[in-house]
Amino acid sequence: MPHAVRINPLIGLPLAVLAGTAIPAQARVNGALGQRLDDGLAAALVSFTVGLVVMILISALLPRGRAGAAQLLPALRERRFPRYYVLAGAIGGYFVLSQTLTIGLLGVAVFTVAAVAGQTLTGLVVDRLGIGPAGKKALTVMRVVGAVLTIAAVAWAVSPKLSGTSDVSELLLPVLLPLTAGMLMSFQQAMNGTTGMHYGTPITSTLVNFIAGTVVLALVWGVKLAVSGFGQPLPGEWYLYLGGPLGCIFIGVGALLVRSLGVLLTSLGMIAGQLIGSLVLDIVLPAPGSVVVAATVLGTGLTLVAIVVATLPWNMPGLLRRR
Template identity: 65%
Template sequence: MTSHKLPIAVGMPLAVVAGLGIAAQGRINGALGARLDDGLAAALVSFGTGLVVIIAASLLLPSGRRGLRSMLPALRAKKFPRWYIAAGAIGAFFVLAQGLTVSIIGIALFTVAVVTGQSLSGLLVDRIGISPAGKRAITPIRVISAALTIAAVIWAVSPRFAKADDIAHWLLPVLLPLAAGFLMSFQQAMNATQTMHYGTPLTATLLNFVAGTLVLVIAWLVKVGVSGLGKALPTEWWYYLGGAIGCLFIGLSAWLVRGLGVLLTGLGTIGGQLLGSLMLDLIFPASGTVITVATWLGTLLTLMAMVLATLPWPRRIKG
């Protein structure tokens, strides 16, 4: 597999933009979940609307149609493991983890768990070399950047931590977002590999939404069988933007990994998530919003960690 050349000065700002999209989608889906009193239904609405958008884009855009024509030949030729097309199930697991645990551990601890898992797996995935960017050494500067990012995120969200509870109350629930964050880097690598062979991120994104929607439909049907239908869907149009935003950041991340690698893409999106959350809290503050000096300085430190990871370092890998 080969990577396309992408200057860091171009790629990292785009990764931040993808992170801004994640923050915006999280706020929209969170509001929809609260409105429906059902996080699973909100996740299904998000994936379902995103699936409609990406199907339309794949059929209307020339690159999307070319990608669809390339999909079956790539699968028949086994140019990559066929189970890569199930990468969207990881996205479904992420939103399920969010719906199941945020009410227990809070959004702050959820964010820290996801970032920790994503930073650690970014190093691992790059070292294994399963993305088109190939193997990238676990150098001291990359380890320091990942550790600094985790510390910075903890600092930035620390004002949102509720009063300390019994550790047994949140220890087990926090493992779900930790696992979801850890799997996100693998999802990005799998999407990037598919993008390379399809020739467009549109087709990889489409398969993500197909797989994720199927998983969520099954989970929702089980829930309906147990507890029945929930509240009616709202009529406000903005509740349904989450899926379209998801199409943008999944496709953009799949394209960026080919040139930046998984770790740098992940650090950029983490920085974008914090910046996006801060902007949303300033412009559209949610209930319980807390912004302190730690919020600003933690966000700044995250961006510094992102820059640190881009500094030149020997790339040769032995073995």
């Protein structure tokens, strides 16, 4: 097994936060592309395809990328990890698909709360079971409190947007899509961290993610194409194609950090980055109708507190101990 580089949490957590800021930027770019194409699914496919091209170039040009790619088939033949781990990118495709199908009905706020809740809860489970490359992580009181605080903080941060939501009962079924997508994201990070460790680099695990995600989205888009035909032609603005490279950053950094921080802390750091990135975008490049209020700022701050709480080693005697 290749040597696993351990990253200090004091370095790793800020990196996770920084990588998390790529998600709201990606959502903004892909949303604009979807409007121009009049097809959100096509926009997601374009985003994944551009990301795949970027990862192919990186894998071909960088020595570590070529070395990692050379380990791909041997790792599968020798069963260094379960072979279905190479399908982790399909989870990313499912996440984008769930966003495409529900964001118009739920709104960004409800979608974010559902996805974060799922991701945070399963982050605890994945760490406890030791599915990721960091091995088993004790289910301490502070880790549980940090996870609960994160969900509360995100709900608080988006509460101004939730106030205009229609009948909640009508949203229960659509909410299951982002909830399950968020739950699967924690498993995706664990799988990517494991495969990246055996390839010797997160570059290859990111490449394989984009291959799987692109295939899944292409199949779904092919069905849609047969039913409803093409949308609008591709636009000429270069910045509308940055969604794929931003996804490369998110997936690659996540695969790198999860082996040192574990799934939960990596997820919490990236969730904080998502909120901070959204806040910065709303201030610097506000979308039509967006307003920054105190609850958004304070909820984002509470998310950072939740990360600190989750890293504390304190555990109540006799409670939630590792057995």
